[in-house]
Amino acid sequence: MTAALSINAIDLHYGAAQALKGISITCQPGKITAVLGRNGVGKSSTLRAITGINHISAGEITFGDDVLKRSPPYRRARMGIGYVPQGREIFPLLTVKENLETGYAGLPRSERNVPEYIFELFPVLKSMLGRRGGDLSGGQQQQLAIGRALVTRPKVLVLDEPTEGIQPSIIKDIGRALQFLRDEKGMTILLVEQFLDFCREIADDIYVMDRGEIMHTGPAADLDLPEVRRHLMV
């Protein structure tokens, strides 16, 4: 089967500094792929290369059968790459409803609605539709950021540290939501994380990064291997 999303030997530079060195990641369709690594190893840079926010300097990214070349972020979103950035980046002065509606931008008129299942996954969003984004707790903002990405009808959902700074009960809700999206919606998920237990529980495949390179790839159970742990120890 064609991989849903595939990154082949990409390099990424910030000026003269090389952040990614020949990174390759394959996201199998309908699976959760997790990229793990300490701070500063290049996890967010990898996701920004996929979403088109940053340009790669070598290699190739393919989405389904399409090579992404230099297409801008809005076009990739339209193609079906949904993005939940690190730190959530919701709009603090817009209401929850308005934040969700920002996901309409690339959609045909007939799809400009919020699918009901999003409120079933995150009921708090429904009860807070009129509240400003900035008034929500960190965990609620994370649910809103995921909801907003789902409004765009993604085929692949890309999330950057969705558990960062969030209380355990909401982490559980987010884990359940991602499993639902995989198992019931057939969605392909690529997740960047530092929370190992979360990944062991929900991920199918893992990639471990260190200093801009992939050091290990395998099933999520590999998180228990000592050589994998070594790359992740702070």
Ligand SMILES: Nc1ncnc2c1ncn2[C@@H]1O[C@H](COP(=O)(O)OP(=O)(O)O)[C@@H](O)[C@H]1O
């Ligand atoms: N906009 C940027 N300009 C210059 N250097 C950056 C920029 N963003 C990230 N970097 C550097 O690139 C490396 C990888 O960063 P990043 O991808 O954010 O790592 P991670 O998400 O794993 O913490 C780090 O050394 C970081 O300082």
Ligand SMILES: [Mg+2]
């Ligand atoms: Mg990061």
